[in-house]
Amino acid sequence: MVMALESNKRKEYVPLLQPIFSVEEQTVVAYESLGRVRDANGTLGNVPEFSDPHVTPLRMSVIDRELLGLSLQKIKNSNDQLFVNMSPDQVILEYEESKxxxxxxxEIVKHYGVPIERIVVEITEKSGSFGTDVLAAGVELLREQGFGIALDDVGSESSNLERLGAIKPDIIKIDLNILKKSIEKREYQSILEYLKQISLSIGSQLLFEGIESEGELYQAVSSGxxxxxxxxxxRPVEFSEEKQNICDVVVPHLQIYxxxxxxxxxxEIEFEKMIKTKLMSLPLKTIKLDNRVIIDPQSFFKLDPLIQRVYVTxxxxxxVSPYYERTNNSGFAENxxxxxxxxSYMPFFYKHVKQVFRDxxxxxxSDPYWDKSLKxxxxxxxxxxxxxxSFFVDLVLDETK
Structure with a gap:
């Protein structure tokens, strides 16, 4: 038992700080604190409590608060923000232990003389013991005291829109796995586009974490x-204020992007002009017959092989017209x-109405979208x-050119 205690004493909690780069400011503006332990041999390893489901929120908070103090000591003389993780249960514990x-x-942040506005609390996607409403109230207390709020690991299996909507974080962190899958599968690109729209609607910034390659960097910037x-x-290091090396890597890649x-x-503009010129050559004749409208679909399909569907509303x-779909180079089917x-529920419909009023x-x-049936x-x-x-003409995009 004594030996175990002595071994425990030889453990030293060490915060590693990983840089966060701002696309807007073109430099490092923040660091995320990532807890590690150093053993008697000086080797750094993961904090075992962080992966132990039996560790209580109180014990986790004790460790996190020690790591926070060490992190604040490192960054207090800079102007950078500090991101720190906090589970939902730890958020509630903060409220319960408040004085x-x-x-x-x-209290800890003030003790080190760091403005609270420089601290961003990342709410982890772990499930909590309390409901979303209770968590949202706890987060609001953090926000009222000046902390920035980030929602961590959005896109992971446990993420949910209810928490995202209730917290309305200042920063949405996109999970690494979603980012990587988005490069390989079209469906994940749609998910990223959806998260981008959510961030715009609630006024949040998007932070993409886990970027390990040039391609992932481009995908992240393209996704907002x-x-x-x-x-x-x-990489996470004990701390370095040397930002120029990071800028020298990232900025040229952003310029290429x-x-x-x-x-x-x-x-894209040249392609749209070409299609519009072709379409302008067609008379948009319609004949009303009972409960439907008759058009000349063949004239559309002859215009360009990328035209796949034509219909009228x-x-x-x-x-009000049949749905005309291309079957081969020269043929089409009436559906x-x-x-x-x-x-009218489709995103492009009222955009069409708005544009018609203009011109x-x-x-x-419309903006491009992924069609499941055409893939x-x-x-x-x-x-x-x-x-x-209203005439609607669907074209597939030739992405090989």
Whole structure:
């Protein structure tokens, strides 16, 4: 027993700090504190309590508070932010152990003379003993005292939109696994796009962590990242204020990304102009017959081989023509199944309506989306004819060019 205690005493908690790079400011602006232990031989290893499900929130908080103090000592003379992890149960414990209006974590930060606004509390995605409403109330206390709030590991198996909506974090951290899968599978790119839209709607920044390659860096920036973290930028170290080496690696890659993106946008604009010119050559004739509208679909399919579908809706979004789908280079099929279906719930429909109000004389174009049935990216061209019917033309994007 004595030997075990002596061995325990020889353990030293050590915070490693991993740099966080700002795409906006083009430099390192923060560090995440990652707890380690150093044994008697000077070897660093993971803190065993962090992976032990039987460790109580109180014991975890004791360790985290010690690591916080050590981290604050390292960064107090800089202007950088410090990210620290806290489980949902630890958030509630902060409230329960508060003295007056001051939370324990705030006392520690004040003791080291660091402005609370420089500390970002990462709420981990561990399940907690309390409901989302209780967690949200605890997070709000942290926010009221000046702490920034991040939600960690969004995209992991345990993540849920309820917690994201209740907390409304200042920063959403995207899980490494989702990032890697997004490069390999189209479905994950859609998930990243969805998270990007959520971040915009609640006013959060996106931080992509676990970036280990140039490709992952480009994917993160393309997916809306304003903050970047990972081995490609810098590994966790005991602390170094040398930021220039990181900037020398990251900034040139960002310049390459933006250069390639501008070329991509120019290419997209040229493609859209070409399709619009072709579409403008067609008269948008419609004939009303009973409960449906008749058009000339063949004229559309002859225009360009990338055109896959054509249909017409009324002003409310109800489909009034058959659904015409390409079957081969020159043929198409008439599908009556969608007649009288309402498409106003689709994202592109009211964007189409808005664009028509702006410019009814020209064809409009939607943002690309992933079509499950075609298993390809699709964009929608739309225009209203003189009788008020909306023509929608779906084109697949040729991504090989």
């Amino acid at each position: 007056g209006n001051l939370l324990p974590i705030a 990242a304003s903050l970047l973290q990972g081995y490609f930028l810098g 933006h250069e390639n993106k501008r070329k991509e946008v120019a290419k 009324d002003w409310q979004g109800t489909q 009556m199944a969608f007649l009288q279906k309402n498409w 009814s004389e020209n064809w409009q174009v 390809k990216k699709v964009i929608v061209f739309s225009r209203v004819n003189e009788l008020g019917y």
